Amino acid sequence: MGMLATIFVLIVALEHFYILALEMFFLSSRPALRTFNLTKETAADPRIKTLFANQGLYNGFLAAGLIFGLILGSSVVQLFFLACVIIAALYGAATASLSILWKQGLPAIIAFLLVLFV
Numbered sequence: 001m002g003m004l005a006t007i008f009v010l011i012v013a014l015e016h017f018y019i020l021a022l023e024m025f026f027l028s029s030r031p032a033l034r035t036f037n038l039t040k041e042t043a044a045d046p047r048i049k050t051l052f053a054n055q056g057l058y059n060g061f062l063a064a065g066l067i068f069g070l071i072l073g074s075s076v077v078q079l080f081f082l083a084c085v086i087i088a089a090l091y092g093a094a095t096a097s098l099s100i101l102w103k104q105g106l107p108a109i110i111a112f113l114l115v116l117f118v
Contacts, residue, residue: 001075002118008111009066009078012085015107016063023056062088075115082112 022032027043042048062085069077089105 001073001078001115005111005114005118006070008107008114009070009082012082012104012108012111013063013066013070015104016059016066016085019104020056020060020063023052023059025056027052078115079112082108082115086112 022029022035026032027036027038027049028040032038033040033043036043036052038048043052062081065081065084066078069075069081085108086105089101089108092100093105
């Protein structure tokens with residue numbers, strides 16, 4: 001696999017570890033409030049915190065899967081987890097915000113194509 005493909009897979013993984021951190025540990029931070037369009041009051045609600053922590057855990061699994069694929073040197077594992085990210089981005093774009101498609105989907109699509117063809 002090419003170096004550029006590896007770099008893009010790492011970018012996608014790091015982005016999802018960052019999302020995990022925002023959702024699970026730093027939901028009340030300024031970057032998280034801005035990213036998720038929340039107020040401090042909403043972010044402090046225990047039910048909201050639980051929902052975001054759950055989402056964060058899923059993002060962490062996506063990132064871990066990508067890192068696992070890189071460690072194994074398995075294009076198949078990487079393609080599977082990149083496809084999961086792309087599907088999640090499409091769903092997020094359709095249900096939450098179109099910007100999810102560009103922020104999360106586009107890097108994953110680029111990584112997917114690089115892993116597949118390079």
